[in-house]
Amino acid sequence: xxxxxxxxxxxxxxxxxxxxxxxxxxxxxxxxxxxxxxxxxxxxxxxxxxxxxxxxxxxxxxxxxxxxxxxxxxxxxxxxxxxxxxxxxxxxxxxxxxxxxxxxxxxxxxxxxxxxxxxxxxxxxxxxxxxxxxxxxxxxxxxxxxxxxxxxxxxxxxxxxxxxxxxxxxxxxxxxxxxxxxxxxxxxxxxxxxxxxxxxxxxxxxxxxxxxxxxxxxxxxxxxxxxxxxxxxxxxxxxxxxxxxxxxxxxxxxxxxxxxxxxxxxxxxxxxxxxxxxxxxxxxxxxxxxxxxxxxxxxxxxxxxxxxxxxxxxxxxxxxxxxxxxxxxxxxxxxxxxxxxxxxxxxxxxxxxxxxxxxxxxxxxxxxxxxxxxxxxxxxxxxxxxxxxxxxxxxxxxxxxxxxxxxxxxxxxxxxxxxxxxxxxxxxxxxxxxxxxxxxxxxxxxxxxxxxxxxxxxxxxxxxxxxxxxxxxxxxxxxxxxxxxxxxxxxxxxxxxxxxxxxxxxxxxxxxxxxxxxxxxxxxxxxxxxxxxxxxxxxxxxxxxxxxxxxxxxxxxxxxxxxxxxxxxxxxxxxxxxxxxxxxxxxxxxxxxxxxxxxxxxxxxxxxxxxxxxxxx
Numbered sequence: 001x002x003x004x005x006x007x008x009x010x011x012x013x014x015x016x017x018x019x020x021x022x023x024x025x026x027x028x029x030x031x032x033x034x035x036x037x038x039x040x041x042x043x044x045x046x047x048x049x050x051x052x053x054x055x056x057x058x059x060x061x062x063x064x065x066x067x068x069x070x071x072x073x074x075x076x077x078x079x080x081x082x083x084x085x086x087x088x089x090x091x092x093x094x095x096x097x098x099x100x101x102x103x104x105x106x107x108x109x110x111x112x113x114x115x116x117x118x119x120x121x122x123x124x125x126x127x128x129x130x131x132x133x134x135x136x137x138x139x140x141x142x143x144x145x146x147x148x149x150x151x152x153x154x155x156x157x158x159x160x161x162x163x164x165x166x167x168x169x170x171x172x173x174x175x176x177x178x179x180x181x182x183x184x185x186x187x188x189x190x191x192x193x194x195x196x197x198x199x200x201x202x203x204x205x206x207x208x209x210x211x212x213x214x215x216x217x218x219x220x221x222x223x224x225x226x227x228x229x230x231x232x233x234x235x236x237x238x239x240x241x242x243x244x245x246x247x248x249x250x251x252x253x254x255x256x257x258x259x260x261x262x263x264x265x266x267x268x269x270x271x272x273x274x275x276x277x278x279x280x281x282x283x284x285x286x287x288x289x290x291x292x293x294x295x296x297x298x299x300x301x302x303x304x305x306x307x308x309x310x311x312x313x314x315x316x317x318x319x320x321x322x323x324x325x326x327x328x329x330x331x332x333x334x335x336x337x338x339x340x341x342x343x344x345x346x347x348x349x350x351x352x353x354x355x356x357x358x359x360x361x362x363x364x365x366x367x368x369x370x371x372x373x374x375x376x377x378x379x380x381x382x383x384x385x386x387x388x389x390x391x392x393x394x395x396x397x398x399x400x401x402x403x404x405x406x407x408x409x410x411x412x413x414x415x416x417x418x419x420x421x422x423x424x425x426x427x428x429x430x431x432x433x434x435x436x437x438x439x440x441x442x443x444x445x446x447x448x449x450x451x452x453x454x455x456x457x458x459x460x461x462x463x464x465x466x467x468x469x470x471x472x473x474x475x476x477x478x479x480x481x482x483x484x485x486x487x488x489x490x491x492x493x494x495x496x497x498x499x500x501x502x503x504x505x506x507x508x509x510x511x512x513x514x515x516x517x518x519x520x521x522x523x524x525x526x527x528x529x530x531x532x533x534x535x536x537x538x539x540x541x542x543x544x545x546x547x548x549x550x551x552x553x554x555x556x557x558x559x560x561x562x563x564x565x566x567x568x569x570x571x572x573x574x575x576x577x578x579x580x581x582x583x584x585x586x587x588x589x590x591x592x593x594x595x596x597x598x599x600x601x602x603x604x605x606x607x608x609x610x611x612x613x614x615x616x617x
Contacts, residue, residue, distance in 0.1 A: 008133045011200040012207045014343010016231040018045050019276050020200050021134040023285035029067035033129040037069045038122055040135050044071040045529045051278050063279055072118055081114035120185040192225035202232040203254035205598055206374045228266035230258055235270045236302055238566040245304050246596045252301055259296050266296035273569035275527050322613055325519045325550050326357055328458050332517055337462045340523040341530045345554040348599035349523050350463035351378045356609030358396035360616040362458040366398040367451055369464050378600055401447045410443035452508050513545045521550040526577035548587045555594045
């Protein structure tokens, strides 16, 4: 009997993972193979791309025989996992012990545990010939894949040591089945006959950098079967003016780089004049991928002469209404969040905005919470977990949250408190609790709180992780009590530390909900999928009383560069969606035109800031 084949589509957000994975699913389904596509991205777009409701259940795709899809809902997966864990123990252990276990499973780490528990379910399901995973952006995908390895070790260790066989997700004895399942999932992912990772990237510096790093991380996990799809390459016929020729030749250079750096099977896909959504356009894409593919190793590289391009000087005057959203009001601190679908340009826009604000005379900190951020590339300077002055600047610092160091600090803080209050055995039990993989999420959250509460900067600009993970982070302080449950073993009631923590959470909640102090911004392309994702996220933020104050529409084609039918079609599509955005969103919309090169380096960032906001006063 042939074993199920697993395909994982990975890469930086916005490179076209969902499109390529859906087109691949259609191809195998049309070959007669029973195919399932499942997304592990908390901000899923499968329903948008297939143009039908899907949700947290295996749903047949209309008009495509043999194809089903599922959007993994983290909240529903968590509830299912809790019930599956608790049900067998409900009548077997004392009520008091059961309540303790039930409370443990209310902790944030259970959500992470539940997601990869469902993930491993599908890896060994056996009901489908092909299972395709449309994954979350790279940093979070790597975390998901590392977890079965980590949890298998945690459960095994807890079963042997003096902690009473206890983990933060329940007794190790009750998790023996989970460990066996995790081990089988690890084995399947390491088997090249069963699993292939397909990296989707665009011919740009950042996706190439991220793919290289991710492939290295997968190799460390023993996962070595990999392929590449280079998406979004401009067709030669579309590049008939100096601006487009310059972009085209930059892409040609990056294609050379990809071929040199990645000795892997690679296909090239051109950027279409229309967005890809719906069965018809996905079927066309599947034809290009499988029936008539462009193979990178056989690619016909083209050389065109690039004329000197005169770039615009941007606005001469700043928009006062927009300036108020970016600068402190009445001497108070301003916090600016940039969110949105992965790959829409959040890091670039965040960096350009932070530099613009710093040049306006405000002491500014740019911080990323995205594990796959490329701030180091943007500024060509090492980013550390401590704020570092950007070279050549007097008002701009940048930093990132280093997950490993954050975990070490978080664990030590908890243990220091425990050592003051409890005996050695209790401290050992607490230490075992803190050795679980899910401690990382708690530690990052604590760091986030720490930076939000800082008072030594006039403006703090957050370059956030892609939408689903950002929402999770921002909703955590609103539901602060869940964050204290990791201390189940350290407290019997509300301690002074708990009271201080609550006070800090309230301060952050008040800040997030105050539009005079916080500007929540969404970056998006004028296309259906980013708009739909942002719209859902804005609604969810409003449910915790966090309004959206600003929208950046990125990579807009300027009229001056629209010189052929291909570009006119893309411009018409963009104009349609800009009108939709203007009707749907109440926040002001600022546009950033498509530029000849990536926003790398201060010169390009300054140009982008000028185009976005005008000159600083």
